[in-house]
Amino acid sequence: MSGLSRDILKWLQSLDLSYSVKNVKRDFSNGFLIAEIFSRYFPHDVQMHSFDNGIGLTKKLSNWQLLEKFFIKKRVPVSREMIDGVVHCKDGASIPLLETIYTCLTSKKVHNVQPQNDDELIPPFARNTASFAIKESIRDSELITTLADETEVKNKASSVLDAHQQTLRNERVLEPGRFTGPSPQRSNQRVAPRPMPLEAPSGQIEFKEVEVRTIDRNITQLRASRDQNASLPRSDSGEDQLDTEDSDGKVMLVKPITTVLNSIVAKSLDHREQRLLDPSKDAIVSLVDRLVASKIDIDYACQVLEQVLAQCEELVSSFLGSPKEFWRMLAIFTPVLNLPETSPCYSLVLRILCDIGAKMTEHDAFLACGLFGDYGLPKLVPLLKGKPAKRKGLLGMTYCFCEASMHLRVIKALQDQVDDMSCFLQCIVILMHLEAGFSEDLLDLYIYYAMTGLGQQSASLRASALSMLVLVAETSHLLVMPMLDKLEAMKDDGWWEVGAQLLRVCAALLRLLSPQDEQCNRVCSLVQDVIANTHSPLVHKIGVSCLAPVLQSHATIKDAYTEALKALSERDFSAVMASPKEQRYQALGTSLAHMPILSPLNSLPPILVAETLSQKISDSGLENLEPEHVFILDSILLDPFDATEETRWLDVLKHLELHVYVALADDEICGSIVPVLHRWITHLEERAFQTFPTLGKSIKLIFSAEAAQTTPLECQKAALELLTLLKNSGEKFEREVNQLLLPMRAELASTILAPILKDL
Numbered sequence: 001m002s003g004l005s006r007d008i009l010k011w012l013q014s015l016d017l018s019y020s021v022k023n024v025k026r027d028f029s030n031g032f033l034i035a036e037i038f039s040r041y042f043p044h045d046v047q048m049h050s051f052d053n054g055i056g057l058t059k060k061l062s063n064w065q066l067l068e069k070f071f072i073k074k075r076v077p078v079s080r081e082m083i084d085g086v087v088h089c090k091d092g093a094s095i096p097l098l099e100t101i102y103t104c105l106t107s108k109k110v111h112n113v114q115p116q117n118d119d120e121l122i123p124p125f126a127r128n129t130a131s132f133a134i135k136e137s138i139r140d141s142e143l144i145t146t147l148a149d150e151t152e153v154k155n156k157a158s159s160v161l162d163a164h165q166q167t168l169r170n171e172r173v174l175e176p177g178r179f180t181g182p183s184p185q186r187s188n189q190r191v192a193p194r195p196m197p198l199e200a201p202s203g204q205i206e207f208k209e210v211e212v213r214t215i216d217r218n219i220t221q222l223r224a225s226r227d228q229n230a231s232l233p234r235s236d237s238g239e240d241q242l243d244t245e246d247s248d249g250k251v252m253l254v255k256p257i258t259t260v261l262n263s264i265v266a267k268s269l270d271h272r273e274q275r276l277l278d279p280s281k282d283a284i285v286s287l288v289d290r291l292v293a294s295k296i297d298i299d300y301a302c303q304v305l306e307q308v309l310a311q312c313e314e315l316v317s318s319f320l321g322s323p324k325e326f327w328r329m330l331a332i333f334t335p336v337l338n339l340p341e342t343s344p345c346y347s348l349v350l351r352i353l354c355d356i357g358a359k360m361t362e363h364d365a366f367l368a369c370g371l372f373g374d375y376g377l378p379k380l381v382p383l384l385k386g387k388p389a390k391r392k393g394l395l396g397m398t399y400c401f402c403e404a405s406m407h408l409r410v411i412k413a414l415q416d417q418v419d420d421m422s423c424f425l426q427c428i429v430i431l432m433h434l435e436a437g438f439s440e441d442l443l444d445l446y447i448y449y450a451m452t453g454l455g456q457q458s459a460s461l462r463a464s465a466l467s468m469l470v471l472v473a474e475t476s477h478l479l480v481m482p483m484l485d486k487l488e489a490m491k492d493d494g495w496w497e498v499g500a501q502l503l504r505v506c507a508a509l510l511r512l513l514s515p516q517d518e519q520c521n522r523v524c525s526l527v528q529d530v531i532a533n534t535h536s537p538l539v540h541k542i543g544v545s546c547l548a549p550v551l552q553s554h555a556t557i558k559d560a561y562t563e564a565l566k567a568l569s570e571r572d573f574s575a576v577m578a579s580p581k582e583q584r585y586q587a588l589g590t591s592l593a594h595m596p597i598l599s600p601l602n603s604l605p606p607i608l609v610a611e612t613l614s615q616k617i618s619d620s621g622l623e624n625l626e627p628e629h630v631f632i633l634d635s636i637l638l639d640p641f642d643a644t645e646e647t648r649w650l651d652v653l654k655h656l657e658l659h660v661y662v663a664l665a666d667d668e669i670c671g672s673i674v675p676v677l678h679r680w681i682t683h684l685e686e687r688a689f690q691t692f693p694t695l696g697k698s699i700k701l702i703f704s705a706e707a708a709q710t711t712p713l714e715c716q717k718a719a720l721e722l723l724t725l726l727k728n729s730g731e732k733f734e735r736e737v738n739q740l741l742l743p744m745r746a747e748l749a750s751t752i753l754a755p756i757l758k759d760l
Contacts, residue, residue: 003095005110008102015040016448018053024094028086030055031063034101038070039455041105043486045070048455060087076104130164254321257329258282260314268304273297285332291345292335298345305348309355316359320367327375329356334379341390350393357400365403372401373413385423395430407435408442422461425453429464438475447472447479454486459495466490466501467595473508480509484522491529496536500595503530503539507546510554520554528560540564541576541597548600565608570616577601577609577635578628606636607645610652617659625663630672633660637679650687653680657691661698665711670718678725682733689736696740699723703744703751716752723756 004024012021017036021027028034032053039046050066052059064083071078078100085093099110134157261284266274269287273296277286287304290296308315319326336349360368380394402410411431418424428449438446446468453465473480487505490498506527513520531543543564551558568576579599601609613632617625641649653660660680663673681688702711702719723741727734741748745757 003092004098007108007110008098011102011106012037016444018448018452024098025089025091028094028097029089030060031067031087034097035063035067037101037105038067042070042074043451043455044489045074048452049457057087076101128164130161134160254318254325255314257315257318257325258284260311260318261308261332264307264311265304268307269300273300288332288335292338298343301345302348305345305352309348309352312352312355312359316356316363319356319360319371320363323371323375326371330375330379337380337383337390337394341387341393350397354397354400357397357402361401361403365406369402369406369409372398373410376401377410377413377417381417384418384427385420388426391427392430395427396434399431399434404436404439407431408445411445422456422458425449425456425461426464429453429468432468432471435471443472443475443479451483451486454490459493459498462490462493463495463497463501466498466505470501470504470508473505473512477509477512480505481519484519484526488522488526491526492533496534496539497595499530499534499536499539500542503527503543504546504595506530507550510547510550510557515554515556521556524554524556527557531560531564537568537572540567541572542595544568544576545597545600548603551603565612568616570620570622573612573616574626574628574632577613578631601632601635606639607641607648607652609636611648614652614655617656622659624666625659625669625673627669627672629659630663630669630676633676633680634672637676637683641683646684646687649680650684650690653684653688653691657694661691661694662701664698664719664722665702665715667712667714670712670715674718674722674725677722678729681726682729686732692736692740696744699741699748699753700744703748703753720752720756723753727756 015037017033019027019033021033030053032051035046035051036048039048051063054060064087068078068080068083070076078097082093082097082100086097103109262282265277265283265287274283276290276296277283278289281289284304287296287301291301315329319329333349333352336345339346341347357368357372360371377398380398383394384391398410398414399407411428414427415424418427428446432446435442450465450468450472453461453468456462456465469480469483487502490502493499493502506523509523510520510527513523527543527547530539534540544561547557547561547564551561565573576597577599579597609632613629617629660673660677663669664677666673699719702715723737727737741753741757748754748757
């Protein structure tokens with residue numbers, strides 16, 4: 001990067017551009033890096049998805065046309081002459097452009113130290129000739145753009161020649177010694193002849209006769225033989241060990257993996273299946289071919305693959321000794337990865353590769369990563385591009401071959417081999433979610449790609465990039481706060497995944513921001529705007545889940561949260577609330593970015609959940625409770641009620657009394673509703689007795705003579721358990737239960753309630 005000042009070099013490195021500058025004249029010619037520089041300072045005005053990082057003249061002119069409009073809008077002092085010089089890769093054209101941009105963006109002046117007598121450093125024979133000066137001044141690309149007129153070309157060439165002639169005249173004046181003085185005279189004296197040896201060397205020189213081996217096959221047969229050898233031929237069964245050398249040059253004996261795998265096939269398959277294998281190929285290769293062609297029972301194939309998984313350690317020892325064996329293993333099993341991801345054989349092969357990767361990394365991390373980068377990654381790229389649903393498993397397997405310190409190397413290799421930016425960014429999102437921790441360099445790389453994804457035209461890519469910012473915010477929220485302007489500009493995005501991921505980013509920030517923070521109000525306002533602008537139930541579900549933990553500390557979003565809660569349907573509300581506390585319910589969008597949804601029951605006021613559930617059951621017109629409803633009630637009725645909320649709890653019980661008492665007659669939920677009713681009644685005490693007439697109707701429904709034959713025994717036992725628990729809860733409860741059962745004593749005498757009727 002000759003010619004650039006140290007200040008500009010340090011500045012360019014601090015911007016973390018997408019690729020490093022190696023040739024100033026060439027790297028800036030298409031304007032892509034110039035656009036990326038300005039996008040760091042003007043992210044809303046310069047969107048990188050509008051620029052093409054190509055080397056064609058059309059792409060260069062298109063990029064610079066966009067930049068020129070931006071320069072005029074922002075009054076950046078870059079002239080058309082400077083742009084033309086950079087576009088056509090002229091010597092020294094990029095340096096004044098970069099100095100101008102540096103001064104404009106940083107308000108700092110460039111201090112260049114010019115070497116004295118710069119021309120004297122170039123020897124005379126290396127200085128420009130007239131033809132070279134014309135070639136450097138008039139590029140071929142200029143002849144079809146700025147110098148399309150022949151007259152202009154002649155005028156410019158004439159001016160270049162005049163300038164060159166003037167330079168020569170100046171050199172004659174400044175260096176007269178080069179052009180005057182005697183010319184050296186060549187000597188006409190002949191050189192004495194070299195004496196010949198007196199005796200010729202004796203002895204006879206013998207040449208070995210050339211032996212030509214005849215070929216008894218034509219060219220077509222030779223090519224067929226070559227192709228067959230290249231497609232994994234049957235290994236020599238007589239070779240139980242291969243000779244190889246370790247890092248110290250010592251000869252090691254490595255067992256071919258085909259020997260191990262063929263032995264597994266022979267032990268796992270019966271004779272009938274073995275006879276169906278192709279004898280011209282290794283048994284394992286033929287089995288895989290039949291598996292991919294759906295010509296073998298899946299159970300037989302799974303038996304073989306399970307045995308391979310059990311003997312991975314033996315295979316790894318061969319891979320560490322011979323890279324060729326590692327390549328052979330990938331060539332054998334990679335076709336299985338083309339099977340559907342739901343296939344058990346696909347899952348088993350993925351487990352085999354993951355186990356091999358973990359064991360190889362444990363023995364030699366550098367070798368494992370290098371071998372997989374050379375042989376494995378090229379085989380995975382077509383699958384990563386063509387099978388989005390397989391990306392998570394394949395990339396997880398990739399990381400098994402690479403320890404954490406080599407993840408940067410893997411990402412760079414993946415970028416080089418995946419020529420589709422959309423696919424690469426989706427892979428980057430998955431890789432980031434697979435990370436156990438982030439080094440400073442790795443986190444910077446992920447932030448860069450997240451910012452790149454935010455500028456993409458694809459809505460799913462923008463949503464995926466936002467999911468990366470969630471992890472960044474959880475690691476260091478200060479790295480995300482400068483991006484608030486960009487996040488606020490996305491609040492009106494019409495795609496639901498973008499809105500959902502925005503709420504997740506905001507929730508991650510609010511967990512770490514105090515209400516007194518000056519930026520906290522902006523984040524809260526963004527939450528309110530996203531919820532107000534969306535009608536998607538998926539956005540509401542994710543918002544209800546992720547924002548619940550921050551409601552208590554950030555009261556300003558409570559109204560927006562309540563609005564999202566009310567907007568959920570009964571089914572969506574139940575799905576979010578009833579998910580087990582330790583389990584994450586996943587919302588999967590078209591971007592294939594998993595958005596975890598945790599039940600917010602532990603973070604919400606129980607009375608708010610109860611009232612909302614009651615209202616949604618009423619609005620939906622449900623006549624009976626579902627298991628999810630019972631789970632929710634059981635989760636929120638664990639602790640005694642606050643005295644100020646008892647009236648509200650009683651209102652909910654009255655509103656749902658028909659549903660909760662009739663649940664005793666439902667054999668699917670009768671057992672789980674008993675503890676719910678017991679706690680609810682005992683928490684309310686005498687107030688709950690207002691609902692006992694409905695309980696009495698349920699008892700009659702279960703034990704009446706007409707229903708006795710059809711009512712499941714589980715329901716009868718559940719009713720007995722509830723009445724027994726209430727009678728044992730205290731004198732007032734026992735008295736109230738006795739009064740409830742007394743009118744039905746004769747009718748219930750022949751039922752399983754007879755034991756508790758004796759004391760009436």
